[in-house]
Amino acid sequence: MSGYVAFDAEKVIDYVTHLGHFFAEGETLSCYEFGDGNLNLVFRVQDTQRNSIIVKQALPYARCVGESWPLTLDRARIEASVLRRHGEICPTTTAKVLHHNSELAVTILEDLGQLxxxxxxxxxxxxxxxxxxxxxxxxxxxxxxxxxxxxxxxxxxxxxxxxxxxxxxxxxxxxxxxxxxxxxxxxxxxxxxxxxxxxxxxxxxxxxxxxxxxxxxxxxxxxxxxxxxxxxxxxxxxxxxxxxxxxxxxxxxxxxxxxxxxxxxxxxxxxxxxxxxxxxxxxxxxxxxxxxxxxxxxxxxxxxxxxxxxxxxxxxxxxxxxxxxxxxxxxxxxxxxxxxxxxxxxxxxxxxxxxxxxxxxxxxxxxxxxxxxxxxxxxxxxxxxxxxxxxxxxxxxxxx
Amino acid sequence: MSGYVAFDAEKVIDYVTHLGHFFAEGETLSCYEFGDGNLNLVFRVQDTQRNSIIVKQALPYARCVGESWPLTLDRARIEASVLRRHGEICPTTTAKVLHHNSELAVTILEDLGQLxxxxxxxxxxxxxxxxxxxxxxxxxxxxxxxxxxxxxxxxxxxxxxxxxxxxxxxxxxxxxxxxxxxxxxxxxxxxxxxxxxxxxxxxxxxxxxxxxxxxxxxxxxxxxxxxxxxxxxxxxxxxxxxxxxxxxxxxxxxxxxxxxxxxxxxxxxxxxxxxxxxxxxxxxxxxxxxxxxxxxxxxxxxxxxxxxxxxxxxxxxxxxxxxxxxxxxxxxxxxxxxxxxxxxxxxxxxxxxxxxxxxxxxxxxxxxxxxxxxxxxxxxxxxxxxxxxxxxxxxxxxxx
CATH class of the missing domain: 3.90.1200.10 (Aminoglycoside phosphotransferase (APH), C-terminal lobe)
Structure with missing residues (x-):
C-alpha cells in the first residue's frame, strides 16, 4: 500500500497513457470523475473518437458507512478478481476487467455507459x-x-x-x-x-x-x-x-x-x-x-x-x-x-x-x-x- | 523446506543439545526411535536422571496410505499449532508442545510415556x-x-x-x-x-x-x-x-x-x-x-x-x-x-x-x-x- 496515491483526472490520463494499449498513440484524452464518491473514485476516460474506458479506484475509507470508516484497499483486488473469475464463466453478464493494479487499488473496466x-x-x-x-x-x-x-x-x-x-x-x-x-x-x-x-x-x-x-x-x-x-x-x-x-x-x-x-x-x-x-x-x-x-x-x-x-x-x-x-x-x-x-x-x-x-x-x-x-x-x-x-x-x- | 533433513538418533541429540534448555548442561543424553514409521519419526530423548522428551519429525511421505504417497511437511506445523491452540483452552487434556521448527517439521513434546x-x-x-x-x-x-x-x-x-x-x-x-x-x-x-x-x-x-x-x-x-x-x-x-x-x-x-x-x-x-x-x-x-x-x-x-x-x-x-x-x-x-x-x-x-x-x-x-x-x-x-x-x-x- 506504500505506493498508493489517490487519482485525479490528470493522474488518470497519465496512468492510462503510460499503460499505452487502450487508445491510439497520440490521441487526446479527456477524463472526468462521476462516482458517488462514497467508497470509490470512478473516472471515464475517452478519446476524440468516442472510445472510452472506466478507471475505478478504491478509496481507503467509506464515507457512507457511519462517520469516516477506514476500509481496506484490498477490496479492489477482490472486486477485480471476482469479475475476472465470474467473467470466465459468464462473460456476457460480467463487466470486463481490462487492467488491475492492486497497489494503487485501480481497476480499468469496459465502459458500460450505454447501459x-x-x-x-x-x-x-x-x-x-x-x-x-x-x-x-x-x-x-x-x-x-x-x-x-x-x-x-x-x-x-x-x-x-x-x-x-x-x-x-x-x-x-x-x-x-x-x-x-x-x-x-x-x-x-x-x-x-x-x-x-x-x-x-x-x-x-x-x-x-x-x-x-x-x-x-x-x-x-x-x-x-x-x-x-x-x-x-x-x-x-x-x-x-x-x-x-x-x-x-x-x-x-x-x-x-x-x-x-x-x-x-x-x-x-x-x-x-x-x-x-x-x-x-x-x-x-x-x-x-x-x-x-x-x-x-x-x-x-x-x-x-x-x-x-x-x-x-x-x-x-x-x-x-x-x-x-x-x-x-x-x-x-x-x-x-x-x-x-x-x-x-x-x-x-x-x-x-x-x-x-x-x-x-x-x-x-x-x-x-x-x-x-x-x-x-x-x-x-x-x-x-x-x-x-x-x-x-x-x-x-x-x-x- | 530447503533445510529439511530427516533425523536419526544422533542428529536428534545434536539438535536438542543445541537448543539447550531441555536438560541440565553436561548431561549425557540417549535417544531411540519408536514410532510406527508410517508418517513420522518419533524419538525419545532422556538423560541419566530419567528426564525425557519426545522429538517428533514428519516424513515427506506416508507409507501407510497405499504405495509411497508424498505428503506435505506442513502437517507438522498444523499439528503443533492445533496442540498449542487447543492447549490454551484445555491444557490438561492436550499434549504439551515444548518447541516447534517448521522447516525441519520437528516438534518437541512432553513425554507421555507413563500413559x-x-x-x-x-x-x-x-x-x-x-x-x-x-x-x-x-x-x-x-x-x-x-x-x-x-x-x-x-x-x-x-x-x-x-x-x-x-x-x-x-x-x-x-x-x-x-x-x-x-x-x-x-x-x-x-x-x-x-x-x-x-x-x-x-x-x-x-x-x-x-x-x-x-x-x-x-x-x-x-x-x-x-x-x-x-x-x-x-x-x-x-x-x-x-x-x-x-x-x-x-x-x-x-x-x-x-x-x-x-x-x-x-x-x-x-x-x-x-x-x-x-x-x-x-x-x-x-x-x-x-x-x-x-x-x-x-x-x-x-x-x-x-x-x-x-x-x-x-x-x-x-x-x-x-x-x-x-x-x-x-x-x-x-x-x-x-x-x-x-x-x-x-x-x-x-x-x-x-x-x-x-x-x-x-x-x-x-x-x-x-x-x-x-x-x-x-x-x-x-x-x-x-x-x-x-x-x-x-x-x-x-x-x-
Missing part, C-alpha cells in the same frame, strides 16, 4: 424481458462452477483463502444480521415505524432464524459469491445485463446472492404501491416484478440442476437425489436472505431509493410497513419451501 | 472412569472457543486460512466419504463381506446422507477440529487423558470429532463380541463403553450449552433457543460421522486393531457385519435425534 443501472430503471417502471434469465444463468453458473460439486477440494480451499474478505464481510454481518434487530446509531427509520420494528425485535422465532442465517453466512463457503447483488449493482439495456461491483465477494452460501436479488425486486414491488398511482400501470409493473422473480427462481433451479446432473465432478455429491436436496436448501436460504434484505434496507443504515424517494410520508410509511412484514414472513416461512413454486406462492401470499 | 494409548487399553478391556468427561470437556471447550459463537469473524477467518490443510483433508475426504462406497484398490475386506458392502453401495438413501456429510465436511468451517479423534490419538492413565496427533486439524463441522470418538468406542463395542468370551465380563465392558458414550454426549452437550449461554459474544447467535437448535444439528452430524467411521474402518484402507486382531475369521466377520450395519443405521437415522438421549437410544436399538 443503465437497474434500480433507477425499475423506479421508472421500465422493464427488461431478458433480465431474469440473464441473472438466473449468471447466479446458477457462477455458483455451480465455484462449488464443491465442481472444484477439486484443494483448488476450492485455495480460492476460499484468496477470497477471504473480512472487512467487507463484517459490514454485511453487521448491517444484515445485527443492526436491524437492536438499537444502533447506524439504523434510521421514521418514529412511526418504531412499533413495527419493536415487534420484529421481540419475535423470538424470527431471531432464531436470523441467527441461523448469520451462522450460515459465517460458516458456509459454498461458492464464490458476488456478495452484493442488489439492483444498483446491475447494468441493463434492452439487450444486455451486466453485473458490476463485487467488492463484497467471498465464499459464502449460494442462496445469499439469489436472495439479495429477489429482495431488491420485492423492495421495488412494495415501493410501486406508492410510486404508481394508476392501478393498471401499477399492476403491470408489479406483475412484471413477480414474473421476473418466478422466472429467476425457475431459471436458476433448472440451470443449476442440469449442471449438477452433467458436470458434478465430486463422486459422493453425484448421489442420486442429492442435487435436489441441496437446491431445496439453497432456495430456503435464498428466501431467508431475501427477507433479511427487505428488513435491513427499510430500517438499517443503507436504504434504497425505491422507497426513500417516495415523497409522501404516509405512503412511504405504508410501503415500509409492507416491506418489513413481507421480510419477516419470508424469514419465518422459508423452511416450508421445497420447490421454486413454493417460494413463489409464499411470496404471493404475503405481497398482496 | 497408554486408549485403543490398546480398550482392546484389553481396561476402563477409564474419567475418560468420557475429559473428552467431553475437551471437545466442548475447544469447539466452542474456536466457533463463531466466540471468535470475532475476522479473527476466525484468519484462523481458517492458517489451518487450511488441503492434503490431509483430502485423505479424510477420500477415505471417509468416497472409497467405502465404490471399488478402489485402497479398500480391503474379506470377500465374505462383499454382499453387505454391495448392499451399502446400492442404498440410495444412505448415499444421499453420505453426500450431505461430505458436503458438510467440505463446507462448514465451524471450529478448529482435532480432525482425527480415534482411540489411537488418545493417551490415558487412571488419572489423565491426553489428546495427541492433530495433524488432520482444520476448520470443519463440530460434530466430526465427537462422531469419530464415539465411532471408535462403538468399533470396540462390536469387537468385544468376539474378544471376550465370558459373557458377564463382555457385558461389563460393553456397558462401560455405552456409559462412556452416554456420558460423553451428555457432558459435551451440557458444557457446550453452558458456554453458549454465558460466553457467546456474537450478538445474533445469542438469540434465545438458537444454541439448542445448533447443538441438535451438531448431534445429528456427530451421529452421521460416527456411522461413517464405523463403515470406513471396516471396509476402507485404515482398519482398527480392535477388529483386525480378532483371530477367528468367522467371529471377525460377524463383528464386521455388526459394524457395517450399525454404521448404516446411524447414518440413516441421525436426523431423528433431537437430544443426547435420542442418540443414545438410537445406538442402543442397533447395537444389541
Amino acid at each position: 443503465h443501472i437497474l434500480r433507477g430503471e425499475l423506479n421508472q417502471a421500465h422493464t427488461f424481458p431478458q433480465l431474469s434469465q440473464d441473472i438466473a444463468t449468471y447466479l446458477a453458473k457462477t455458483s455451480f462452477y465455484f462449488s464443491s460439486f465442481y472444484l477439486e477440494p484443494s483448488e476450492k480451499k485455495a480460492l476460499v483463502t484468496e477470497f477471504t474478505n473480512p472487512e467487507l464481510c463484517a459490514i454485511t454481518e453487521d448491517l444484515f444480521f445485527d443492526d436491524p434487530y437492536r438499537d444502533t446509531e447506524r439504523n434510521h427509520f421514521p418514529s412511526a415505524l418504531q412499533a413495527s420494528v419493536n415487534a420484529l425485535r421481540h419475535n423470538k422465532a424470527l431471531l432464531i432464524e436470523i441467527a441461523k442465517l448469520k451462522a450460515q453466512f459465517l460458516n458456509a463457503p459454498e461458492t464464490l459469491l458476488h456478495g452484493d447483488v442488489h439492483t444498483g449493482s446491475i447494468f441493463v439495456s434492452a439487450e444486455q445485463t451486466k453485473l458490476i461491483d463485487p467488492e463484497f465477494g467471498f465464499f459464502g452460501p449460494i442462496g445469499f446472492d439469489l436472495g439479495s436479488f429477489i429482495g431488491n425486486l420485492l423492495l421495488n414491488y412494495c415501493a410501486q404501491h406508492a410510486r404508481i398511482e394508476a392501478l393498471p400501470k401499477r399492476r403491470n409493473m408489479q406483475v412484471y416484478l413477480l414474473d421476473c422473480i418466478a422466472s429467476t427462481l425457475s431459471g436458476f433451479y433448472a440451470t443449476w440442476l442440469k449442471l449438477a446432473k452433467t458436470q458434478t465432478r465430486d463422486l459422493s455429491l453425484q448421489a442420486e437425489g442429492y442435487a435436489e436436496y441441496f437446491l431445496t436448501k439453497v432456495l430456503q436460504d435464498a428466501v431467508g436472505y431475501c427477507g433479511c434484505e427487505l428488513i435491513r434496507r427499510t430500517i438499517g443504515l443503507a436504504h434504497v431509493t425505491d422507497i426513500d424517494d417516495i415523497e409522501d410520508d404516509t405512503a412511504r410509511l405504508e410501503v415500509q410497513k409492507r416491506a418489513l412484514q413481507l421480510g419477516e414472513q419470508l424469514i419465518l416461512n422459508a423452511n416450508k419451501c421445497h420447490t421454486t413454486e413454493d417460494v413463489y406462492q409464499l411470496i404471493i401470499s404475503f405481497v398482496n | 497408554h494409548i486408549l485403543r490398546g487399553e480398550l482392546n484389553q478391556a481396561h476402563t477409564f472412569p474419567q475418560l468420557s468427561q475429559d473428552i467431553a470437556t475437551y471437545l466442548a471447550k475447544t469447539s466452542f472457543y474456536f466457533s463463531s459463537f466466540y471468535l470475532e469473524p475476522s479473527e476466525k477467518k484468519a484462523l481458517v486460512t492458517e489451518f487450511t490443510n488441503p492434503e490431509l483433508c483430502a485423505i479424510t475426504e477420500d477415505l471417509f466419504f468416497d472409497d467405502p462406497y465404490r471399488d478402489t484398490e485402497r479398500n480391503h475386506f474379506p470377500s465374505a463381506l462383499q454382499a453387505s458392502v454391495n448392499a451399502l453401495r446400492h442404498n440410495k438413501a444412505l448415499l444421499i446422507e453420505i453426500a450431505k456429510l461430505k458436503a458438510q465436511f467440505l463446507n462448514a468451517p465451524e471450529t478448529l477440529l482435532h480432525g482425527d479423534v480415534h482411540t489411537g490419538s488418545i493417551f490415558v492413565s487412571a488419572e489423565q487423558t491426553k489428546l495427541i496427533d492433530p495433524e488432520f486439524g482444520f476448520f470443519g463441522p463440530i460434530g466430526f470429532d465427537l462422531g469419530s470418538f464415539i465411532g471408535n468406542l462403538l468399533l470396540n463395542y462390536c469387537a468385544q463380541h468376539a474378544r471376550i468370551e465370558a459373557l458377564p465380563k463382555r457385558r461389563n465392558m460393553q456397558v462401560y463403553l455405552l456409559d462412556c458414550i452416554a456420558s460423553t454426549l451428555s457432558g459435551f452437550y451440557a458444557t457446550w450449552l453452558k458456554l453458549a449461554k454465558t460466553q457467546t459474544r456474537d450478538l445474533s447467535l445469542q438469540a434465545e433457543g438458537y444454541a439448542e437448535y445448533f447443538l441438535t444439528k451438531v448431534l445429528q452430524d456427530a451421529v452421521g460421522y460416527c456411522g461413517c467411521e464405523l463403515i470406513r474402518r471396516t471396509i476402507g484402507l485404515a482398519h482398527v486393531t480392535d477388529i483386525d486382531d480378532i483371530e477367528d475369521d468367522t467371529a471377525r466377520l460377524e463383528v464386521q457385519k455388526r459394524a457395517l450395519q450399525l454404521g448404516e443405521q446411524l447414518i440413516l437415522n441421525a436426523n431423528k435425534c433431537h437430544t443426547t438421549e435420542d442418540v443414545y437410544q438410537l445406538i442402543i436399538s442397533f447395537v444389541n
Whole structure:
C-alpha cells in the first residue's frame, strides 16, 4: 500500500497513457470523475473518437458507512478478481476487467455507459424481458462452477483463502444480521415505524432464524459469491445485463446472492404501491416484478440442476437425489436472505431509493410497513419451501 | 523446506543439545526411535536422571496410505499449532508442545510415556472412569472457543486460512466419504463381506446422507477440529487423558470429532463380541463403553450449552433457543460421522486393531457385519435425534 496515491483526472490520463494499449498513440484524452464518491473514485476516460474506458479506484475509507470508516484497499483486488473469475464463466453478464493494479487499488473496466443501472430503471417502471434469465444463468453458473460439486477440494480451499474478505464481510454481518434487530446509531427509520420494528425485535422465532442465517453466512463457503447483488449493482439495456461491483465477494452460501436479488425486486414491488398511482400501470409493473422473480427462481433451479446432473465432478455429491436436496436448501436460504434484505434496507443504515424517494410520508410509511412484514414472513416461512413454486406462492401470499 | 533433513538418533541429540534448555548442561543424553514409521519419526530423548522428551519429525511421505504417497511437511506445523491452540483452552487434556521448527517439521513434546494409548487399553478391556468427561470437556471447550459463537469473524477467518490443510483433508475426504462406497484398490475386506458392502453401495438413501456429510465436511468451517479423534490419538492413565496427533486439524463441522470418538468406542463395542468370551465380563465392558458414550454426549452437550449461554459474544447467535437448535444439528452430524467411521474402518484402507486382531475369521466377520450395519443405521437415522438421549437410544436399538 506504500505506493498508493489517490487519482485525479490528470493522474488518470497519465496512468492510462503510460499503460499505452487502450487508445491510439497520440490521441487526446479527456477524463472526468462521476462516482458517488462514497467508497470509490470512478473516472471515464475517452478519446476524440468516442472510445472510452472506466478507471475505478478504491478509496481507503467509506464515507457512507457511519462517520469516516477506514476500509481496506484490498477490496479492489477482490472486486477485480471476482469479475475476472465470474467473467470466465459468464462473460456476457460480467463487466470486463481490462487492467488491475492492486497497489494503487485501480481497476480499468469496459465502459458500460450505454447501459443503465437497474434500480433507477425499475423506479421508472421500465422493464427488461431478458433480465431474469440473464441473472438466473449468471447466479446458477457462477455458483455451480465455484462449488464443491465442481472444484477439486484443494483448488476450492485455495480460492476460499484468496477470497477471504473480512472487512467487507463484517459490514454485511453487521448491517444484515445485527443492526436491524437492536438499537444502533447506524439504523434510521421514521418514529412511526418504531412499533413495527419493536415487534420484529421481540419475535423470538424470527431471531432464531436470523441467527441461523448469520451462522450460515459465517460458516458456509459454498461458492464464490458476488456478495452484493442488489439492483444498483446491475447494468441493463434492452439487450444486455451486466453485473458490476463485487467488492463484497467471498465464499459464502449460494442462496445469499439469489436472495439479495429477489429482495431488491420485492423492495421495488412494495415501493410501486406508492410510486404508481394508476392501478393498471401499477399492476403491470408489479406483475412484471413477480414474473421476473418466478422466472429467476425457475431459471436458476433448472440451470443449476442440469449442471449438477452433467458436470458434478465430486463422486459422493453425484448421489442420486442429492442435487435436489441441496437446491431445496439453497432456495430456503435464498428466501431467508431475501427477507433479511427487505428488513435491513427499510430500517438499517443503507436504504434504497425505491422507497426513500417516495415523497409522501404516509405512503412511504405504508410501503415500509409492507416491506418489513413481507421480510419477516419470508424469514419465518422459508423452511416450508421445497420447490421454486413454493417460494413463489409464499411470496404471493404475503405481497398482496 | 530447503533445510529439511530427516533425523536419526544422533542428529536428534545434536539438535536438542543445541537448543539447550531441555536438560541440565553436561548431561549425557540417549535417544531411540519408536514410532510406527508410517508418517513420522518419533524419538525419545532422556538423560541419566530419567528426564525425557519426545522429538517428533514428519516424513515427506506416508507409507501407510497405499504405495509411497508424498505428503506435505506442513502437517507438522498444523499439528503443533492445533496442540498449542487447543492447549490454551484445555491444557490438561492436550499434549504439551515444548518447541516447534517448521522447516525441519520437528516438534518437541512432553513425554507421555507413563500413559497408554486408549485403543490398546480398550482392546484389553481396561476402563477409564474419567475418560468420557475429559473428552467431553475437551471437545466442548475447544469447539466452542474456536466457533463463531466466540471468535470475532475476522479473527476466525484468519484462523481458517492458517489451518487450511488441503492434503490431509483430502485423505479424510477420500477415505471417509468416497472409497467405502465404490471399488478402489485402497479398500480391503474379506470377500465374505462383499454382499453387505454391495448392499451399502446400492442404498440410495444412505448415499444421499453420505453426500450431505461430505458436503458438510467440505463446507462448514465451524471450529478448529482435532480432525482425527480415534482411540489411537488418545493417551490415558487412571488419572489423565491426553489428546495427541492433530495433524488432520482444520476448520470443519463440530460434530466430526465427537462422531469419530464415539465411532471408535462403538468399533470396540462390536469387537468385544468376539474378544471376550465370558459373557458377564463382555457385558461389563460393553456397558462401560455405552456409559462412556452416554456420558460423553451428555457432558459435551451440557458444557457446550453452558458456554453458549454465558460466553457467546456474537450478538445474533445469542438469540434465545438458537444454541439448542445448533447443538441438535451438531448431534445429528456427530451421529452421521460416527456411522461413517464405523463403515470406513471396516471396509476402507485404515482398519482398527480392535477388529483386525480378532483371530477367528468367522467371529471377525460377524463383528464386521455388526459394524457395517450399525454404521448404516446411524447414518440413516441421525436426523431423528433431537437430544443426547435420542442418540443414545438410537445406538442402543442397533447395537444389541
